Amino acid sequence: MRRRLGRLIPLCVVVLLMVTLAALGAEKPKYGGVLRVATTTSVPTLDPMVVTHIATREVGMHIFESLITFDENFGVVPMLAESWDISPDGRVYTFYLRRGVPFHNGKEMKAEDVWASVVRFLEVSPRKGELANLEEVKIVDDYTVAFRLSQPTGPFLAALANPIAQLAIMPREAVEGKAARQAEIIGTGPYKFVEWIPDRHVKVVRFPEYEPIDMPTSGFGGYKAAYIDEILFIPVPEPGARVAGLEASDYDFADFLPAINVPDLMDQPGLILDSLMPYTWPVIYFNFARSFGSHKLRQAVQAGLDLDEIMIASSDGAGRLDPGMYFKEQVWNSQVGIDLYNQKDLDKAKALMKEANYAGEEIIVVTNTDYEYMYKAAIVLEQQLKKIGFNVKLVVLDWPGSLDVRKDLDKWDIFFSSHSTRFDPSANDFYFKPETTFFAYDNPEMVKHLKQGMDSTAFEDRYRAYEEAQRIFYEDVAMIKLYDLGIWQGWQKYVKDYRPWVMLNFNSVWLDK
Amino acid sequence: MGVYIIRRVLGLIPVLILVAVVSFLLIHIIPGDPAAVMLGTDATPQEVEKLREDLGLNEPLHVQFYRWISRVLRGDLGDSFFMGRPVTVALLERLPATILLAVAALFFAVLIGVPAGIIAAIKQNSIIDQLVMITALIGVSLPSFWIGLNLILIFSVNLRWLPSGGYVPLTENFIDGLRCLLMPAFALGFMQAALIARMTRSSMLEVLRQDYIRTARSKGLAEQVVVGLHALKNAMIPILTVIGTAFGVLLGGAVIVETVFAYPGIGRLVVAAVQRRDYPVIQGALLLISSIYVLVNLLVDILYTLIDPRIKYN
Numbered sequence: 001m002r003r004r005l006g007r008l009i010p011l012c013v014v015v016l017l018m019v020t021l022a023a024l025g026a027e028k029p030k031y032g033g034v035l036r037v038a039t040t041t042s043v044p045t046l047d048p049m050v051v052t053h054i055a056t057r058e059v060g061m062h063i064f065e066s067l068i069t070f071d072e073n074f075g076v077v078p079m080l081a082e083s084w085d086i087s088p089d090g091r092v093y094t095f096y097l098r099r100g101v102p103f104h105n106g107k108e109m110k111a112e113d114v115w116a117s118v119v120r121f122l123e124v125s126p127r128k129g130e131l132a133n134l135e136e137v138k139i140v141d142d143y144t145v146a147f148r149l150s151q152p153t154g155p156f157l158a159a160l161a162n163p164i165a166q167l168a169i170m171p172r173e174a175v176e177g178k179a180a181r182q183a184e185i186i187g188t189g190p191y192k193f194v195e196w197i198p199d200r201h202v203k204v205v206r207f208p209e210y211e212p213i214d215m216p217t218s219g220f221g222g223y224k225a226a227y228i229d230e231i232l233f234i235p236v237p238e239p240g241a242r243v244a245g246l247e248a249s250d251y252d253f254a255d256f257l258p259a260i261n262v263p264d265l266m267d268q269p270g271l272i273l274d275s276l277m278p279y280t281w282p283v284i285y286f287n288f289a290r291s292f293g294s295h296k297l298r299q300a301v302q303a304g305l306d307l308d309e310i311m312i313a314s315s316d317g318a319g320r321l322d323p324g325m326y327f328k329e330q331v332w333n334s335q336v337g338i339d340l341y342n343q344k345d346l347d348k349a350k351a352l353m354k355e356a357n358y359a360g361e362e363i364i365v366v367t368n369t370d371y372e373y374m375y376k377a378a379i380v381l382e383q384q385l386k387k388i389g390f391n392v393k394l395v396v397l398d399w400p401g402s403l404d405v406r407k408d409l410d411k412w413d414i415f416f417s418s419h420s421t422r423f424d425p426s427a428n429d430f431y432f433k434p435e436t437t438f439f440a441y442d443n444p445e446m447v448k449h450l451k452q453g454m455d456s457t458a459f460e461d462r463y464r465a466y467e468e469a470q471r472i473f474y475e476d477v478a479m480i481k482l483y484d485l486g487i488w489q490g491w492q493k494y495v496k497d498y499r500p501w502v503m504l505n506f507n508s509v510w511l512d513k
Numbered sequence: 514m515g516v517y518i519i520r521r522v523l524g525l526i527p528v529l530i531l532v533a534v535v536s537f538l539l540i541h542i543i544p545g546d547p548a549a550v551m552l553g554t555d556a557t558p559q560e561v562e563k564l565r566e567d568l569g570l571n572e573p574l575h576v577q578f579y580r581w582i583s584r585v586l587r588g589d590l591g592d593s594f595f596m597g598r599p600v601t602v603a604l605l606e607r608l609p610a611t612i613l614l615a616v617a618a619l620f621f622a623v624l625i626g627v628p629a630g631i632i633a634a635i636k637q638n639s640i641i642d643q644l645v646m647i648t649a650l651i652g653v654s655l656p657s658f659w660i661g662l663n664l665i666l667i668f669s670v671n672l673r674w675l676p677s678g679g680y681v682p683l684t685e686n687f688i689d690g691l692r693c694l695l696m697p698a699f700a701l702g703f704m705q706a707a708l709i710a711r712m713t714r715s716s717m718l719e720v721l722r723q724d725y726i727r728t729a730r731s732k733g734l735a736e737q738v739v740v741g742l743h744a745l746k747n748a749m750i751p752i753l754t755v756i757g758t759a760f761g762v763l764l765g766g767a768v769i770v771e772t773v774f775a776y777p778g779i780g781r782l783v784v785a786a787v788q789r790r791d792y793p794v795i796q797g798a799l800l801l802i803s804s805i806y807v808l809v810n811l812l813v814d815i816l817y818t819l820i821d822p823r824i825k826y827n
Contacts, residue, residue, distance in 0.1 A: 041785075044596050044597070052553060126552070126556075197777070198606055199607065199778075199781060199782065234679070234775070236678060236775040237785070238773050238775065240662055240773070241665070241677060241772075241773055241775050244662075244666065244670050244677045244678075247670045248670050248673055250677045250679070370788070397544065398788070399788075400545030400546065400550045400790045401543070401544040401545050403545070403549040403550060404545050404546045407549070407558070419554075430557045436557040436558070
């Protein structure tokens with residue numbers, strides 16, 4: 001018996017090895033094919049620097065690259081720059097460019113292209129304020145560029161890496177003297193731009209000469225490859241049409257699927273459904289210029305809300321609770337304030353309301369129907385506030401209408417919105433600075449910590465500063481984070497190696513058909 | 514006739530001015546700030562204010578209107594806030610798709626509506642008549658988006674015969690273009706087919722009771738000749754009116770159908786523009802659709818004279 005087993009074990013090992021090898025062989029990426037992607041909206045322009053629109057940045061993700069980018073923990077990693085130095089005083093950043101990186105027009109990417117791209121970014125980008133401390137960009141040699149800042153600036157690297165209104169490195173001749181939306185669509189990415197027919201599609205094709213970075217793939221960074229011959233980004237604004245198109249195999253991939261369709265789609269053998277989690281966090285703002293100027297009253301809401309209930313009713317199964325102002329996946333995530341998050345303490349809420357001397361003043365809650373999760377969350381919140389004892393009036397508008405109301409501090413008390421991924425914590429600063437806030441928030445201690453985060457360059461110092469800001473966020477009840485929300489995406493089984501992360505990204509994706 | 518046409522064309526000017534004023538006022542009355550929508554929630558109030566200033570939205574309404582209308586009179590519909598491109602270009606890019614859809618929908622509507630109405634009239638009070646009228650009633654009642662979604666479910670998802678959406682110009686690939694056009698055109702045209710069927714039926718019934726029809730029959734003329742030549746021609750005036758109106762309605766109705774079928778026409782552009790409060794696009798599109806509508810009506814009036822020589826425009 002022992003001898004038979006002794007013979008069987010090596011046999012099993014060999015069989016297992018063969019199976020493993022066969023499996024590995026089957027998963028070897030193939031070149032070719034057309035990927036038809038149903039997106040939610042049309043691109044307003046493909047000029048990557050000039051708009052923050054999601055469609056522009058998702059298509060741009062395949063065409064353009066920056067000096068540096070974000071890995072999956074949202075740390076900054078090299079992309080077109082192979083490395084960088086920071087001077088001891090924290091004011092000069094010197095980037096060393098990778099050699100032999102071609103643009104889609106065949107020209108090699110060099111320092112003059114980086115210089116021209118930065119100059120144009122400073123002229124046309126809505127994010128140019130993030131480089132307000134930039135005094136000079138200097139070409140040191142063909143492959144070295146130095147950025148001199150007026151003072152150490154914590155979010156400087158994140159500003160260069162941010163894919164929103166991206167500081168894409170483009171050929172000098174494609175950007176020099178080009179007004180907003182007039183740049184030639186030429187980058188260094190795995191795919192090159194071919195055509196844009198408004199409302200019909202954007203077509204990009206494989207760039208055979210693409211030069212990937214020699215690093216493991218992580219987030220937006222590391223090794224990327226273009227396996228697919230052609231990608232078509234097709235705007236399909238109607239969610240039902242995206243679902244039907246995916247089921248009918250008219251699309252290989254569909255973004256932002258309605259949660260109500262997900263169970264049925266999951267039953268279909270040819271499809272894969274997954275949630276891009278996290279995508280955003282729904283939030284309510286308090287208007288500090290009206291009743292919620294009272295700290296006690298804000299605390300009453302904070303104490304009384306049942307966020308589980310709100311999440312279940314509005315996230316359609318794609319939600320999770322977390323107190324962090326930055327997602328769990330981000331290096332900036334902190335659990336500070338967790339004691340004040342999702343308390344579900346009705347008695348405490350009522351007591352705080354009494355202490356606040358609330359006399360039944362009308363509380364106007366503004367939400368919208370364009371984002372269904374905000375509408376559904378508002379319905380539940382209305383009931384919960386009534387249970388605490390608030391006199392609530394729910395105002396439902398479309399998104400533009402609600403934004404219009406938000407401008408007038410006499411017209412609302414609670415406003416529904418959501419916060420997408422912040423690539424750097426400083427992106428939230430404007431909410432809490434008296435000169436830029438829209439809900440009359442004012443706390444000098446908060447401003448002090450935000451300034452520390454802005455002026456420090458060491459990660460640990462910045463982390464501490466923003467953790468303190470989060471502590472004040474909860475103690476002040478500056479606003480209330482509801483939960484983390486994901487979105488559903490679906491694709492055909494033959495679409496391989498797609499991984500939902502932050503935004504659409506088909507670099508290194510291939511088709512097995 | 515020539516004088517009449519010139520008079521009618523001149524008469525269009527006040528109509529279009531009225532459309533321009535009403536569309537401008539309506540869209541500006543609806544709450545919503547294009548600058549806030551464009552910049553999103555992460556913009557500071559200062560940034561929103563600056564964009565408002567840049568777009569000229571802080572000027573008094575009458576100044577904004579004057580600036581817009583003076584550009585329109587020079588043939589310039591302004592620039593889209595969102596796309597940063599001339600509205601005229603954006604509309605012209607999408608006009609062929611929308612016209613094609615409306616014409617195809619009208620084709621369906623006439624193809625179904627007129628024969629159905631004639632048959633119902635000939636077979637008045639029969640089961641066929643009742644069937645046609647019930648179908649017409651259903652057709653009038655069902656919204657085009659519902660018909661569209663069901664067509665997608667049947668012909669795209671289950672049978673996989675037709676694409677669920679999209680657009681291919683017929684000049685690029687005729688077969689694919691036709692496949693993309695069939696369902697949206699049917700969804701859009703079905704309601705008009707029902708209306709045309711009802712109008713054809715009642716108009717035919719009225720004519721079929723006339724003495725000259727009885728005379729034609731007593732002369733021993735074949736029923737096809739009586740119905741097709743004598744009755745239908747005289748019943749055509751109200752039918753033609755409905756068809757003319759239908760074309761305008763189809764242009765407007767395309768707003769929903771184009772969205773459901775991801776069809777890149779003017780209707781979808783308008784929906785997106787309303788969602789973004791892209792004022793120049795909305796105003797330009799409304800002006801264009803209104804112009805086409807009144808021109809089609811003028812064309813119908815002229816066609817009356819061809820059908821009925823007794824009609825003179827002097």
